[in-house]
Amino acid sequence: xxxxxxxxxxxxxxxxxxxxxxxxxxxxxxxxxxxxxxxxxxxxxxxxxxxxxxxxxxxxxxxxxxxxxxxxxxxxxxxxxxxxxxxxxxxxxxxxxxxxxxxxxxxxxxxxxxxxxxxxxxxxxxxxxxxxxxxxxxxxxxxxxxxxxxxxxxxxxxxxxxxxxxxxxxxxxxxxxxxxxxxxxxxxxxxxxxxxxxxxxxxxxxxxxxxxxxxxxxxxxx
Amino acid sequence: xxxxxxxxxxxxxxxxxxxxxxxxxxxxxxxxxxxxxxxxxxxxxxxxxxxxxxxxxxxxxxxxxxxxxxxxxxxxxxxxxxxxxxxxxxxxxxxxxxxxxxxxxxxxxxxxxxx
Ligand SMILES: [Zn+2]
Numbered sequence: 001x002x003x004x005x006x007x008x009x010x011x012x013x014x015x016x017x018x019x020x021x022x023x024x025x026x027x028x029x030x031x032x033x034x035x036x037x038x039x040x041x042x043x044x045x046x047x048x049x050x051x052x053x054x055x056x057x058x059x060x061x062x063x064x065x066x067x068x069x070x071x072x073x074x075x076x077x078x079x080x081x082x083x084x085x086x087x088x089x090x091x092x093x094x095x096x097x098x099x100x101x102x103x104x105x106x107x108x109x110x111x112x113x114x115x116x117x118x119x120x121x122x123x124x125x126x127x128x129x130x131x132x133x134x135x136x137x138x139x140x141x142x143x144x145x146x147x148x149x150x151x152x153x154x155x156x157x158x159x160x161x162x163x164x165x166x167x168x169x170x171x172x173x174x175x176x177x178x179x180x181x182x183x184x185x186x187x188x189x190x191x192x193x194x195x196x197x198x199x200x201x202x203x204x205x206x207x208x209x210x211x212x213x214x215x216x217x218x219x220x221x222x
Numbered sequence: 223x224x225x226x227x228x229x230x231x232x233x234x235x236x237x238x239x240x241x242x243x244x245x246x247x248x249x250x251x252x253x254x255x256x257x258x259x260x261x262x263x264x265x266x267x268x269x270x271x272x273x274x275x276x277x278x279x280x281x282x283x284x285x286x287x288x289x290x291x292x293x294x295x296x297x298x299x300x301x302x303x304x305x306x307x308x309x310x311x312x313x314x315x316x317x318x319x320x321x322x323x324x325x326x327x328x329x330x331x332x333x334x335x336x337x
Contacts, residue, residue: 051319
């Protein structure tokens with residue numbers, strides 16, 4: 001993994017950073033690269049409440065705020081920003097306001113690399129809207145100030161249409177940290193994580209491959 | 223939240239009737255429903271802080287329950303309700319959780335706006 005000056009991660013939901021990206025984040029932090037994580041919403045519309053339910057629609061945001069902070073602590077992210085948007089409404093926001101909001105963070109942080117979602121290939125409308133605003137904000141920077149964009153995609157058609165991801169990070173060394181970051185989002189991951197951890201302990205090749213490899217597409221502007 | 227107790231919910235519906243209240247109403251299959259199963263038609267609706275006044279609120283069953291509120295010139299209803307709670311702000315929170323425990327519907331009634 002190339003050494004970066006500063007990594008800026010921009011995602012709409014607490015836990016977006018955990019599954020596909022937390023190994024990469026942990027590796028950069030181990031490399032001494034500072035990381036800023038801007039998370040747009042608190043995942044207020046999450047559907048996992050525990051079974052039997054231990055939270056409700058109104059208590060979920062506070063629980064997820066704490067879980068997000070815990071995940072950031074596990075990964076060693078020092079600069080965590082919660083931007084105050086509301087889950088499932090990002091695509092309905094004024095696009096220009098969103099672009100300038102994210103643009104102002106990019107200009108302040110001056111990252112050498114941004115990780116976000118690939119617009120149009122990231123399934124959840126908030127993911128696509130966030131990715132689109134990030135790409136547009138970077139486009140508007142003078143060419144010599146533009147950070148690299150490594151984007152996450154997981155729509156069914158992403159490999160057919162975008163080609164294979166050009167970056168695959170092997171994060172084997174930080175798998176325990178990655179699992180801890182996933183577990184930090186307890187309300188949302190409780191059920192799947194137990195199963196995943198068990199398979200990992202039994203050296204299940206599919207789970208190991210899934211934990212080991214984090215895939216990104218470099219987005220080329222113009 | 224705890225499983226619906228019809229009498230307790232009915233008492234709360236009566237308490238909140240005939241006054242100005244704020245409603246949160248939501249149905250959802252989750253944003254990943256079609257991603258996980260292409261034959262699934264995903265739909266949902268959401269309204270937060272609708273200000274209404276209802277003259278009659280009623281819960282009917284059996285489990286999962288239905289709840290209807292008759293307003294002066296219209297209706298509000300939700301079906302699939304399994305759990306309820308009266309929280310520390312005295313708000314009536316109702317939700318329906320599916321067989322995996324995921325929220326599928328929510329109806330909440332409060333005398334003060336939701337934040
Ligand atoms: Zn997400």
